[in-house]
Amino acid sequence: MKQKLVIKMNNNINKIKTKRLSKIYQQIIGFMFNFNKNQMMIFIFKKNENFSITNLFVFFSLDLFFLNEEKKIVDIKRNFKPFSIIFKPKEKYRYLIEIPSSLFLLNDVKIDDELKI
Numbered sequence: 001m002k003q004k005l006v007i008k009m010n011n012n013i014n015k016i017k018t019k020r021l022s023k024i025y026q027q028i029i030g031f032m033f034n035f036n037k038n039q040m041m042i043f044i045f046k047k048n049e050n051f052s053i054t055n056l057f058v059f060f061s062l063d064l065f066f067l068n069e070e071k072k073i074v075d076i077k078r079n080f081k082p083f084s085i086i087f088k089p090k091e092k093y094r095y096l097i098e099i100p101s102s103l104f105l106l107n108d109v110k111i112d113d114e115l116k117i
Contacts, residue, residue, distance in 0.1 A: 017038060032056070040100070054085060064076065067094060071114055
């Protein structure tokens with residue numbers, strides 16, 4: 001489902017086109033073969049997971065934010081390069097936010113910060 005998400009962090013407000021992905025086939029594809037650098041994706045899992053992430057067939061760098069069930073950041077991978085084979089987060093996560101690195105969103109966030117999504 002596409003919508004605009006308002007991200008509020010430290011009184012800064014950003015609006016960006018957002019795609020929420022809760023179906024497994026959507027999550028497998030993600031940004032693969034997608035050239036739209038003006039949107040972000042939120043992956044919503046039914047339970048805490050610890051899947052490895054790949055950037056194969058993604059043609060731009062991504063910033064990855066892994067959130068637990070309380071929507072607290074448990075791991076961050078910035079500038080995940082195109083066609084990178086694998087990234088394994090340190091903690092289990094319930095939500096994954098992928099943002100093209102070129103958008104420079106959420107640059108001030110750190111592990112243990114809480115996001116409203």
